[in-house]
Amino acid sequence: MTRRRAIARTPGVSAIAVAVLAAAVLAPVLWVARSESPLHPPGVMATGAAVRAIPPRPDAAFALTVRHIYDGDTIQAEIQHPNDIVTSSAPIRIRLIGIDTPEGTPAPECWADEARRHLAELLPEGSTVWAAPDRDTWDHYGRRLLDLWTDDGRFVPYELVAAGDAQAIRIRPNVAHDDLFTAAQAKAQAEARGRWGVCP
Incomplete structure (x- = not known):
């Protein structure tokens, strides 16, 4: 009976191990993707936390x-x-x-x-x-x-x-x-x- 319980727990342990391994593999990929994304789009300037747009010439000018x-x-x-x-x-x-x-x-x-x-x-x-x-x-x-x-x-x-x-x-x-x-x-x-x- 004790042996059956131990065997029954084994799939759960394996699932946790797989999840931990996947997180370890994906974390660097996600970090690189985030670090390579632009800080702000063209036509804006960033200072501190704020992003301020340089206005284009309006159509009504x-x-x-x-x-x-x-x-x-x-x-x-x-x-x-x-x-x-x-x-x-x-x-x-x-x-x-x-x-x-x-x-x-x-x-x-x-x-x-x-x-x-x-x-x-x-x-x-x-x-x-x-x-x-x-x-x-x-x-x-x-x-x-x-x-x-x-x-x-x-x-x-x-x-x-x-x-x-x-x-x-x-x-x-x-x-x-x-x-x-x-x-x-x-x-x-x-x-x-x-x-x-x-x-x-």
Whole structure:
């Protein structure tokens, strides 16, 4: 009787052994598969636990022609086809949303010339720039508040912050990309890019 009980338990022991062996074989495979999967898809940046998308040019964006670069965050442009947001083809002054660059006048601040030069490279005079609003479309200086993309799709304010040319600022209600700019600035500061490696 004792012998029968021992024999009856043997299949259970074998099943446990097989399960343990299978787990030992599969664990490295699963770990490799997990480690080889991408941390985040193209078109996004990751900082800490958060993943922040760099926005593509929206379908509703409208085209303007760049006429002048005032400094690293302000341009003059003319709309190519007037619409409900910009109703006249007269030149308008546009302030980029969510960023601030060193002032160029009356006396240039540290990194003002470099920031202006980078913006001029992104948006040469005569080139097409694409614009879209956030919430408020005017500031108290009478400038238009718009997000801007280059003709080849680069998000202009992000490019400036990521290069260390601009500082992220949060002015409600236009805060749609605040997290993206804050993360880009933190990375630029950590790597001493642009103004963060030179200016006091």
